[in-house]
Amino acid sequence: MRKFHLSAAVLLVSTMLLSACGSGNNNSSANQTGTSGAEEQASKPVTLKVLVASDWLKEKKWQQVFDDYEAKTGNKLDIQSAPVNSYQDLVNTRLATADAPDLLFYWSQAGRIKQLTPEKNLLDLSNEEYVSRINPAVSKYFLKSEGKLYGIPVTGLSVSGVIYNKKVFNDLGIQIPQTYEEFLAACDKIKAAGITPVYEAGKEGWPLQIYTFSAMANVINSQPDLMDKINANQTSFGEVPEYVDALQKQADLKEKGYLNKDLFSGTYDMSLEQVATGKSAMIFEADWAIEPLITKFPDAEIGMFPLPWGGNNIAGIADPNGLYVLKKSKNLEAAKGFLDFFASEEELSTYFSSVKSIPTWTGVNVELNPGTSDMNSYVEEGKAAPFFNSLAAVDIGDYQSLLQQMYGGQMSAKDVAEALQSNFNKGAKAAGLTGF
Numbered sequence: 001m002r003k004f005h006l007s008a009a010v011l012l013v014s015t016m017l018l019s020a021c022g023s024g025n026n027n028s029s030a031n032q033t034g035t036s037g038a039e040e041q042a043s044k045p046v047t048l049k050v051l052v053a054s055d056w057l058k059e060k061k062w063q064q065v066f067d068d069y070e071a072k073t074g075n076k077l078d079i080q081s082a083p084v085n086s087y088q089d090l091v092n093t094r095l096a097t098a099d100a101p102d103l104l105f106y107w108s109q110a111g112r113i114k115q116l117t118p119e120k121n122l123l124d125l126s127n128e129e130y131v132s133r134i135n136p137a138v139s140k141y142f143l144k145s146e147g148k149l150y151g152i153p154v155t156g157l158s159v160s161g162v163i164y165n166k167k168v169f170n171d172l173g174i175q176i177p178q179t180y181e182e183f184l185a186a187c188d189k190i191k192a193a194g195i196t197p198v199y200e201a202g203k204e205g206w207p208l209q210i211y212t213f214s215a216m217a218n219v220i221n222s223q224p225d226l227m228d229k230i231n232a233n234q235t236s237f238g239e240v241p242e243y244v245d246a247l248q249k250q251a252d253l254k255e256k257g258y259l260n261k262d263l264f265s266g267t268y269d270m271s272l273e274q275v276a277t278g279k280s281a282m283i284f285e286a287d288w289a290i291e292p293l294i295t296k297f298p299d300a301e302i303g304m305f306p307l308p309w310g311g312n313n314i315a316g317i318a319d320p321n322g323l324y325v326l327k328k329s330k331n332l333e334a335a336k337g338f339l340d341f342f343a344s345e346e347e348l349s350t351y352f353s354s355v356k357s358i359p360t361w362t363g364v365n366v367e368l369n370p371g372t373s374d375m376n377s378y379v380e381e382g383k384a385a386p387f388f389n390s391l392a393a394v395d396i397g398d399y400q401s402l403l404q405q406m407y408g409g410q411m412s413a414k415d416v417a418e419a420l421q422s423n424f425n426k427g428a429k430a431a432g433l434t435g436f
Contacts, residue, residue: 036131151322156357205400
């Protein structure tokens with residue numbers, strides 16, 4: 001029987017080859033059966049090279065997405081990474097060689113994307129079906145360059161404001177403040193009760209930025225072209241009175257005795273413990289702090305609200321990470337297919353249910369952490385605007401050290417604004433921005 005089947009198969013193949021040769025046309029047998037060579041190639045398993053910062057892999061639970069994709073498609077993913085502080089150098093090197101990846105995890109700010117020369121290196125995704133399902137709070141500000149959308153969001157939407165201890169507020173009869181005056185009155189009442197109103201992690205420095213990121217979200221919302229003017233050198237940080245005022249208000253918190261006495265030795269982890277245990281009533285943070293907080297202190301009664309400003313308060317939003325397809329990928333259709341896979345309703349639901357952050361896509365229903373759920377309505381109602389540094393055309397430099405010096409009394413609010421502009425100008429000149 002084996003010999004018969006083999007002989008029959010040989011006869012059949014021979015007949016087909018003779019028929020094809022005798023027909024006089026150049027179409028392959030695949031074309032005659034309606035299957036193109038491209039379709040045949042697309043059906044074969046491929047290996048996609050993926051470049052991603054190792055820090056992002058640890059925090060965003062992407063390994064499950066990778067595993068799901070490989071199981072469903074049969075394709076393989078070659079994950080290549082570097083720590084975030086050296087990731088930019090790795091990306092630049094890879095793009096300049098023939099060893100470029102198929103898929104690139106990268107930042108989503110327009111200034112960052114521009115550094116990649118997107119029209120040369122990145123695939124324009126503007127007309128893909130899933131674009132309409134990206135959260136408008138994201139697609140309005142991020143993942144674009146020159147009006148073209150080059151990436152999709154692959155992390156949740158982090159929102160900033162005030163994380164507070166509900167028990168402290170309830171015990172003292174404090175309602176969530178809606179104006180800055182109400183916020184200061186709440187601080188007075190908390191301080192009088194012997195509790196630190198606000199804990200600032202001055203030693204690490206970076207958490208000090210959250211206050212002005214949150215305050216300036218209100219300014220960006222009312223002046224949406226403000227950062228465009230700064231990027232074009234039509235104004236400066238020192239010439240924006242609302243920004244200088246926000247810095248002064250932050251400095252005044254220390255002068256009023258509303259901050260922790262160990263301001264300059266306070267760390268991020270200490271701030272989470274202080275607000276979780278009620279030793280401090282509030283911290284200025286983004287909701288990325290909530291997951292580690294409730295993991296370590298599961299009984300903590302935690303809530304969140306936007307930094308009170310003018311009454312119609314706006315939540316600050318951090319730029320999400322993005323995923324991009326390299327235009328010259330040798331496996332372009334498979335690379336595009338990975339984005340289709342992640343953008344599917346099933347995979348988005350699975351992913352965002354695991355990270356419990358506000359989805360950067362519409363139509364995804366997930367159970368959110370306490371605090372994050374408080375802020376979701378602001379995003380859904382369009383009452384959210386980006387951190388001002390996310391809209392800067394270049395990196396704003398070492399902002400946190402300027403704030404440390406302001407709290408220490410070495411710099412005034414005006415000094416900080418002017419020093420920040422100096423940092424920005426240096427970056428703009430190095431990048432060759434027009435007008436600098």
